[in-house]
Amino acid sequence: MSPLALVVGSFRAEWLKLTRRPAVWILGLILLFGVFTIGYAFVWLGILLIERSSQGSGGPPSGAIAESLRAGLLPGAMIAQVIPLLGTLGGPIGLILGALTIGGEYSWGTLKTILTQRPGRLALIAGKLLALAPLLALFSGGALLVGLLGSLIAAAIQGASVAPPSALDLLKGVGAGWLILAAWTAFGVALATLFRSAALAIGLGLIYSLVLETAVSGVAFLIEQVNTARRFLLGANAGALASYFGGSDSTIAPECATLILCVYLALFVAITALVIRRRDVV
Amino acid sequence: MPKQQAEPYIVTRDLTKRYGNRAAVEGISLTIGRGEVYGFLGPNGAGKTTTLRMLLGLIRPTSGEATVLGAAPGDPAGLARVGALVESPAFYPYLSGRHNLRVLARYTGVPDGRVAAVLATVDLADRADDKFSTYSLGMKQRLGVAGALLKDPALLILDEPTNGLDPRGMADMRDLIRRLGQGDRTILLSSHLLGEIEQICDRACVIQEGRLIAEDSVEALRGPGALLVRAAPLDHAARLARDLPGVGGVTVADGALRLAVAPERAAAINAALVGAGVAVSEIRPIQDSLEAVFLHLTEDADGAGAGPGQEGGR
Ligand SMILES: Nc1ncnc2c1ncn2[C@@H]1O[C@H](COP(=O)(O)OP(=O)(O)OP(=O)(O)O)[C@@H](O)[C@H]1O
Ligand SMILES: [Mg+2]
Numbered sequence: 001m002s003p004l005a006l007v008v009g010s011f012r013a014e015w016l017k018l019t020r021r022p023a024v025w026i027l028g029l030i031l032l033f034g035v036f037t038i039g040y041a042f043v044w045l046g047i048l049l050i051e052r053s054s055q056g057s058g059g060p061p062s063g064a065i066a067e068s069l070r071a072g073l074l075p076g077a078m079i080a081q082v083i084p085l086l087g088t089l090g091g092p093i094g095l096i097l098g099a100l101t102i103g104g105e106y107s108w109g110t111l112k113t114i115l116t117q118r119p120g121r122l123a124l125i126a127g128k129l130l131a132l133a134p135l136l137a138l139f140s141g142g143a144l145l146v147g148l149l150g151s152l153i154a155a156a157i158q159g160a161s162v163a164p165p166s167a168l169d170l171l172k173g174v175g176a177g178w179l180i181l182a183a184w185t186a187f188g189v190a191l192a193t194l195f196r197s198a199a200l201a202i203g204l205g206l207i208y209s210l211v212l213e214t215a216v217s218g219v220a221f222l223i224e225q226v227n228t229a230r231r232f233l234l235g236a237n238a239g240a241l242a243s244y245f246g247g248s249d250s251t252i253a254p255e256c257a258t259l260i261l262c263v264y265l266a267l268f269v270a271i272t273a274l275v276i277r278r279r280d281v282v
Numbered sequence: 283m284p285k286q287q288a289e290p291y292i293v294t295r296d297l298t299k300r301y302g303n304r305a306a307v308e309g310i311s312l313t314i315g316r317g318e319v320y321g322f323l324g325p326n327g328a329g330k331t332t333t334l335r336m337l338l339g340l341i342r343p344t345s346g347e348a349t350v351l352g353a354a355p356g357d358p359a360g361l362a363r364v365g366a367l368v369e370s371p372a373f374y375p376y377l378s379g380r381h382n383l384r385v386l387a388r389y390t391g392v393p394d395g396r397v398a399a400v401l402a403t404v405d406l407a408d409r410a411d412d413k414f415s416t417y418s419l420g421m422k423q424r425l426g427v428a429g430a431l432l433k434d435p436a437l438l439i440l441d442e443p444t445n446g447l448d449p450r451g452m453a454d455m456r457d458l459i460r461r462l463g464q465g466d467r468t469i470l471l472s473s474h475l476l477g478e479i480e481q482i483c484d485r486a487c488v489i490q491e492g493r494l495i496a497e498d499s500v501e502a503l504r505g506p507g508a509l510l511v512r513a514a515p516l517d518h519a520a521r522l523a524r525d526l527p528g529v530g531g532v533t534v535a536d537g538a539l540r541l542a543v544a545p546e547r548a549a550a551i552n553a554a555l556v557g558a559g560v561a562v563s564e565i566r567p568i569q570d571s572l573e574a575v576f577l578h579l580t581e582d583a584d585g586a587g588a589g590p591g592q593e594g595g596r
Contacts, residue, residue, distance in 0.1 A: 001391050006358060013388035021376055109372030113429065116338050116366040118390040120358045280341035 003123060010119045010127025018101070018131055027097050028139055034089045035143045039081045040150030043069055073154035075164045079173040080246050082147035086140065086177040087242020091235060094136070094181040095205040098188025101128065102272070103198020111281050121277045129269060132185055133178075140177030144170060176245055176258075180238045183261045186268035187234065193272045209235045234264050289316045291437050291468045292337060296346035299332050299492075306332040308492040309346070314470060316436075319463040321479035321486030321500065322472035329492040330472040331369050334441050337470075338366055351437060362390075365435030367443055371426025375415035379406060379425050382414055386429050400428040404458070419446035427458070437468045444478060456481055480504065509548055511539040511555070512564035519560045526554055540568065 001009075018024050047069050054062040072081055105111040114124060148164060155162045164170070191201035213235040220227040230236050231252055237260045240252035250257075292314040299307045307329040314320045324330050335341045337348055339356015353360030373382040383397040401407045404424040409417070417425065423446055430438060440459065444452045459482055463469045473479050479486050480500055487497035496503060513519035516534065523532050523541055529551075530542035541551070545567035555562050 001358070001362065005391060009388050009391045013385045016381065016385050016388065017374060017377070020381060021374075104374070108374065109370070110374060112340055112368060113372045113386070114389055115340060115356070116361070116364070116368060117386050117429070117432070118358055118361050120356070120361075123358070124389075280335075282335065282341060 001118075003120075006119045006123035007126045007130070010123050011130045012127075013114075014128045014131035018135055021100075023100055024097065024135070027093050028142065031086075031089055031093050031139055032142055032146045035082055035085050035146045036150055038089075039085050039147060040073060040154065043073060043081075044154065047073075070154075070158060070160075073151055074158075074160055075148060075151040075155055075162050078144065078147040078151045079165050079169055081151070082143050083173050083176055083245035084242045084248075086143055086180055087239050090177065090180045090242075091184045091209050091238060092206065093139070094184030095188040095191075095209070096202055097135075098132070098185035098190075099192040099198040099201035099205065100188075101132065101192075102189050103192040103196075103201060106192070106196040107198065115281055122273060125273050125276045129186075129189070129272075132189075133182065136181040136185060137174065137178050139181055140174050143177060144173055173245060176241055179258065179261050179265070180242060183234060183238060183264045183268075186265050186272070190268040190271045193275050232260060234261075237261050237264075290314065290349075291316050291318075292348070292350055292470065294333075294337070294346065294348040297333065297336060297343050297348055298345045299329075299336060299341065300344045305492045307336070307343075310489065310492075310494050312487065312494070312497070314468065316468055317466050318485060319460075319469045319471065319483045321483035322470060322489070323474070323476065323479050323486050324472075324489040325474055327491075328474075328489045330474075330489065331441055332492075333489075334366070334368055334439055334470070334472060337439065338364070338368065340368070363433065363436040364439065365430035365433050365437070366439040366441075367426040367430045368439070368441045370445070371422045371429070373414045373422070373425060373429075376413065378411045378413055379417065379421075379428075380410040382425065383429060383432065387432055390433055392432055396432050396434075400431045403431060404428045405454070420448065420451045423447060423451075423455075427455070431462075436466070437470070438462060439470045441472045442474070443471070444473070444475070452478075507543065507545045508568040509541045509543055509545055509551065510564070510566055510568050511541060511551070511562065512537070513539065513555060513560045513562045515560070518558075519555055519562075522555060522558050522560065523551065526551055538564075 047066050050062050050066045050069075054066070071077060105114070115121065119127065151164075152162060154160075165173075188201055188205055191205050192198050195201050195204070213230075213233050216226060216230050216233065217236070220230045237252060237257040240250040241254055241257040241261065243250050244254040244257070252260075290313050292312060294310055294312045297307060297310045297312075298305060310329075310333060322330050322333070332341070336343050337350055337355050339354070339361070348355050351360040351363055373379075374385065377385065380397060380401065383400065384394055387394055387397055398407070401410045404427050406421060406424050406428060409421060414422070414425065423443065427440070427443055430440065443459065444455050447455055456478060459469065459471065463482070469482075471479070471482060483500055485497075485499050486503060488495050488503070511519065511523070516537065516539065520532050520534060520539055523529055523539060526543075528543050528547050532542075533540045543551070548565050548567070552562055552565050
């Protein structure tokens with residue numbers, strides 16, 4: 001069997017494992033549910049509350065806010081509504097997914113079972129990462145599909161235009177969502193490989209993203225060097241790319257954020273491959 | 283032993299694995315030929331699993347070399363013809379037995395059809411669609427063996443495959459391994475159960491504390507056999523027994539004599555002792571003869587010097 005055939009076999013095996021694992025679908029559903037509730041249901045609720053309270057006071061500013069919120073719910077604005085959510089939800093979801101995929105192999109001892117079968121370590125990890133790629137495209141595409149659904153409902157209620165964004169914009173959106181998810185997933189994979197454990201990887205990954213990056217952003221206003229360093233952080237770039245699609249300005253240009261996320265993706269993949277290849281499996 | 287001269291399937295030279303200061307395996311050199319059913323015998327912590335892991339490329343030796351089927355350990359080219367179950371069987375708990383094997387079949391590149399075949403071989407077909415997490419220990423063990431058989435391997439490496447099985451399951455598993463070992467297939471079976479090695483293997487080695495302390499055919503390792511004699515007065519009986527023809531050695535344990543002698547000599551020995559005025563209350567062959575040899579070997583390894591098994595075997 002050629003090396004390519006080994007990678008293909010490993011990909012097919014990993015795909016079977018991923019698609020039949022309940023935890024994977026739970027993560028996917030949480031992402032879609034999050035997009036729908038935060039991106040659509042909560043916003044709709046907000047509009048209703050604003051309009052109800054403004055019936056009493058009748059001020060024009062609250063009317064304007066409600067109008068802009070209503071516009072955001074329409075199909076034409078779905079990318080701006082969904083992708084920023086992938087920027088926030090995508091981090092933990094990707095991290096957990098990546099950590100579970102490799103952490104399980106360590107905690108169940110299945111790494112040894114697979115390696116004694118055939119594939120060799122690099123083909124094994126290549127197949128694993130290649131199988132995660134289309135899954136994340138499904139996640140990202142699914143999030144936009146949920147956005148489409150939510151916005152069509154909103155358009156029907158409001159009797160507004162149902163014209164969706166152009167195919168190119170949709171593709172860009174799916175691509176950006178994928179890249180954000182992929183960088184975080186690779187982070188989870190690399191951490192779980194290093195620590196041979198999903199739990200520790202998820203914990204440390206969350207500490208990094210919630211505590212460390214938040215702290216750095218907090219002092220970035222005060223110290224110029226910290227601000228420069230912040231521009232290279234994983235979460236900052238994922239957030240910048242996402243908010244670009246949301247139409248808000250970021251200090252990091254979208255091209256720059258895309259490039260840095262790609263570098264992170266490559267770096268995490270390289271770390272994982274190196275460690276898997278070299279380390280004893282017991 | 284003609285089989286030993288056949289094409290070597292496993293060759294190791296001074297294989298050593300150290301963890302910190304402790305050597306888990308130290309300087310093991312083995313040659314196992316095609317078609318052999320080879321036993322790897324040692325107590326807990328002897329280094330059996332560590333050696334097998336090195337042969338499969340799971341861990342790297344600290345020093346020394348190994349070749350498996352002409353390839354470096356862990357090389358996909360060699361692994362294509364090796365089936366292995368190392369330590370406890372490890373599978374995906376959320377998948378059924380059948381799907382677990384399908385995953386392995388994809389990694390290995392064998393057609394899905396093999397899955398049903400190996401499930402039947404280990405007699406697990408009727409529970410194949412239950413989740414692995416619901417399996418009993420014995421079923422998990424059998425699934426592990428099924429996974430090792432997927433490739434219809436030329437070399438089968440099994441690490442204590444009867445672990446956790448009940449007596450019936452053990453007997454079935456041993457039958458299966460014996461059947462698998464017929465023909466050209468080579469089997470490397472590790473065990474701390476001497477009876478198991480004795481029942482299944484042609485040749486075996488004994489390792490303790492990471493060192494190889496004996497290697498020979500099972501018959502030679504077993505030695506000429508032994509008799510247990512209960513007699514009074516014991517010290518008189520021991521003195522007499524030492525001078526009887528055919529008796530290799532006499533040891534006293536638990537108020538009885540252990541004579542290294544072919545069990546067929548029991549009647550003659552009984553007659554001689556009774557004739558000399560010794561009251562003999564029991565005389566019988568010691569069943570677990572390899573065990574006795576093994577105990578001697580391992581005691582000697584603590585002290586240094588050749589054991590009776592080695593003397594008897596060479
Ligand atoms: N990863 C490891 N780190 C440190 N020590 C280890 C490691 N793996 C094995 N050892 C040590 O190496 C020695 C041999 O262990 P091994 O598992 O090979 O024994 P074994 O012969 O398979 O025993 P058992 O019959 O109990 O399975 C033991 O002392 C064990 O503690
Ligand atoms: Mg062991």
